[in-house]
Amino acid sequence: MVKKKLDQIVYEQIVRQIKNGQLLPREHITEQWVADELQISRTPVRKAFSRLEEDNYLEMIQNIGVRVKIQNLDSKSFQDQVNFIERLLNQYLFDIEKKEQIFDARPLQNHLAAMHEQMDKENSVFEEMELDYWCDLLKYSENAYMKDSIMKTIQTILFDEGFIDQIMKKSRTLKSKHLECLIDYLTENNYIKARREIRILMNQLKLNVIEENYKYN
Incomplete structure (x- = not known):
């Protein structure tokens, strides 16, 4: 049996981490970090990085370094990402419910009002404000890693450069409706209904993508 070269092992591991969401779009990654994680020298890592850049998994940004490149989402990837977001959001709401947290939803109301003003615009200001809403x-959240994972995954969906981007723009009215209901439930500290509202929203977004994908296939 032929033993895999180290650079091939590095290449496959990073691709796997990108595809399963361990490494998220725009996330910075260094040769030293990978070398330390795998306990190898930087030489095979450098070689793997070169291939990953050629294959559009990584990109070199001047004065910033190497980061994970945004991948256009297909229907299945989108559903996986949405399921991931839903699970973590539900866990977050369950955690703050256990702490009997009184939720101040006024900032969310301000974000939603600003989003309504951008509803019909062709640019991505609505999505930028939506990102602020989720933040x-x-x-x-007392779990910084979980919060960061949710935000990066939402960012991936909102600013996808493929057909998902257009579906998200078409879904603005739908999202606004459910995000407003979510505010109402959080204001009442009704976390059970808040979790249900998130589930309904995520399921509707998945359905929109499936229907749109069906039209073109």
Whole structure:
């Protein structure tokens, strides 16, 4: 049996981490970090990075370094990402419910009002404001890693450069409706209904993508 070269092992591991969400779009990654993780020298890592850049998994940004390149999501990847977000959001809401956290939803109301003003615009300002909405929603999280994972995954979906981007723009009214209901439930500290509202929203977004994908296949 032929033993794999170290650079091939590095290449396959990073691709796997990108595909399963361990490494997220725009996340910075260094040769030293990978070398330390695998306990190898930087030479095979450098070789793997070169291949990963050629294959559009990584990108070199001047004065910043190497980061994971945004991948256009297909229907299955989108559903996987949405399921991931839903699981973590439900866990977050369950955690703050256990702490009997009184949720201040006023910042969310401000974000939603600003989003409504951008509803019909072709640019991505609505999505940028939506990202702020989710960030404020997670303000009571004591798990920085979980919060960061949720935010990066939402960012991946909102700013996808493929057909998902268009579906997200078409879904603005739908999202606004459910995000407003979510505010109402959080204001009442009704976390059970808040979790249900997130599930309904995520399921509807998945359905929209499936239907749109069906039209073109």
